[in-house]
Amino acid sequence: MRKNIVAGNWKMNNDLAATKTLISELIELKKTSNSEIMIAPTFVNLLEASKLLKETSIQVVSQNMHYAESGAFTGEISAKMLKAVGVNAVILGHSERREYFNEDDLILKEKVDKALQESMDVIFCFGEQLDDRNSENHFKVVESQIKNALFHLPSSSWKSVILAYEPVWAIGTGQTASPEQAQEMHAYIRKLVAEHYNTSISEDVSILYGGSVKPENAKEIFGKLDVDGGLIGGAALDAKSFMAIINSF
Numbered sequence: 001m002r003k004n005i006v007a008g009n010w011k012m013n014n015d016l017a018a019t020k021t022l023i024s025e026l027i028e029l030k031k032t033s034n035s036e037i038m039i040a041p042t043f044v045n046l047l048e049a050s051k052l053l054k055e056t057s058i059q060v061v062s063q064n065m066h067y068a069e070s071g072a073f074t075g076e077i078s079a080k081m082l083k084a085v086g087v088n089a090v091i092l093g094h095s096e097r098r099e100y101f102n103e104d105d106l107i108l109k110e111k112v113d114k115a116l117q118e119s120m121d122v123i124f125c126f127g128e129q130l131d132d133r134n135s136e137n138h139f140k141v142v143e144s145q146i147k148n149a150l151f152h153l154p155s156s157s158w159k160s161v162i163l164a165y166e167p168v169w170a171i172g173t174g175q176t177a178s179p180e181q182a183q184e185m186h187a188y189i190r191k192l193v194a195e196h197y198n199t200s201i202s203e204d205v206s207i208l209y210g211g212s213v214k215p216e217n218a219k220e221i222f223g224k225l226d227v228d229g230g231l232i233g234g235a236a237l238d239a240k241s242f243m244a245i246i247n248s249f
Helices: 016-029 043-052 079-084 095-100 105-117 128-133 139-148 155-160 179-196 199-204 215-222 238-247
Strands: 005-011 036-040 058-060 089-094 121-126 161-165 207-209 229-232
Touching: 005 207, 005 238, 016 043, 016 238, 036 179, 043 058, 079 105, 089 105, 105 121, 121 139, 128 139, 139 161, 139 179, 155 161, 155 199, 161 179, 161 215, 179 199, 179 207, 215 229, 215 238, 229 238
Parallel strands: 005 036, 005 229, 036 058, 089 121, 121 161, 161 207, 207 229
Antiparallel strands: none
8 A cells, every 4th residue: 555655855954953943843843754754864863863863763865876886976865874863765767967058868777777777766857848738748748757767677576665756847847737637647657667566566656746736735735646745845945834735735
């Protein structure tokens, strides 16, 4: 049975003091929830976040990682380094990594493989640009991104994969895909997985929506049959807003 998940991607925000404050606020506000809660601080604050959340059910996630185990990759972080500081899950394929750092399907495939080899969970992101949506190529783009990076995996690996659909035109723009648009794409994704693998895997995999989710629209979006939660950006930087989204289930 698939899980409801709300993951907060903090991106390049919050120094150490702000990280401690936000985590403290989240711990104070957190109530019993059937949803899994994840947060992704910056690399330099992952260790402190892991320490602060060790006795809680909130999971610390990395925003990225390199596919190599070690070597001359200045500024990069490996899976083993992440695991050494208590981080066992990673976001891969975020639209900002694709756009600003030229991460393509081949690179992401290598990263996915390495993360899974190291027994890490993967939140795999994908989604179309506005031009793709306007030209009605959005289904093809999403299908290509998923197939190229994930459909080589054995069935057994899918227990460690979380999918995150993020229409790029709805990230940080204030625009949001309608609940109906989100459901349409999520249902399409689930069908793709079922066709390539089986319905058991497609029904078990959690598919998150990422794109300007706020307390005001979360309940309607999360209420759709194939939407299992959200990958939250800006609203995750405010404890009350983030918890309101989590409590929208």
